[in-house]
Amino acid sequence: MKSYEEKTIATNSIYEGKIISLQVDDVELPDGNHAKRELVKHPGAVALIPITDEGKIIVVKQYRKAIERAIVEIPAGRIEPNEDPKLTAIRELEEETGYGTHDITYLQSFATSPGFADEIIHLYVAKDLYKIEDPAEGDEDEFIERLEVSIEEAEKMVATGEIYDAKTAFAILYVKHQLNM
Structure with missing residues (x-):
């Protein structure tokens, strides 16, 4: 070989x-x-697919300076030093959506740009969500809008470029084909 x-x-x-x-x-x-x-x-990151009881996916819209535009993404965040990725996912869910979960499942990990970066994203799905009364605040320099979309709406957002990043496009495909939504 x-x-x-x-x-x-x-x-x-x-x-x-x-x-x-x-x-x-x-x-x-x-x-x-x-x-x-x-x-x-890069220290690595998590991303998660929060699914409501109504079968909607919670996504966030935010401006991304690197590409000079706002895009819709699944919640995600950097892993802090020595932090378990599952705990990062739970923290990011609360900070970015205001929800907690009774059911979080690891799906898989993947490289984001292996040609030049070592960043690995650990992907989770979160179900059985509950609203947190006083959720932890997100990063002070992060301005986001929360949206709940159906899988069909998310697919249209991929087609129109509103969803433009690989992790979110991958997550939408995963939800549709693996979770049969």
């Missing part, structure tokens, strides 16, 4: 930020040649 592994020869740290860091690695390729890889290091 052919090996595709690239061996790291040296790492040069370029930037250490609050959320990400950037490094340039010198690597040896499988054929013995050398190359540089620009890498974004």
Whole structure:
């Protein structure tokens, strides 16, 4: 079996930020040649598909500076150091939707942009939701609008580009085909 592994020869740290860091690695390729890889290091995140008793998906609309527009997404957030991803999902559900859950299930994990970033998102589905009287507040620099949409409405949002990110498009497909909604 052919090996595709690239061996790291040296790492040069370029930037250490609050959320990400950037490094340039010198690597040896499988054929013995050398190359540089620009890498974004990320602590990982969770995303969740909150489903109401009426079968609606709770999503949030927010502005994303990196793409200079507002998009509709499933709730998501960064994992804090040493935090269990399931606890991150429960925290993000409360902060972004004002709901708690009696039924949260891990679905799977996936890489968001493996060509240059090591970010892994852990995806959960949350059912049996309940409204929290005084929910924890979200990030002070996060301005979001909560929406409840049917799977059909969510599919239309993918088609029109309102839902534009991969994690949410993946979640909509998952709900439709795996949860048969």
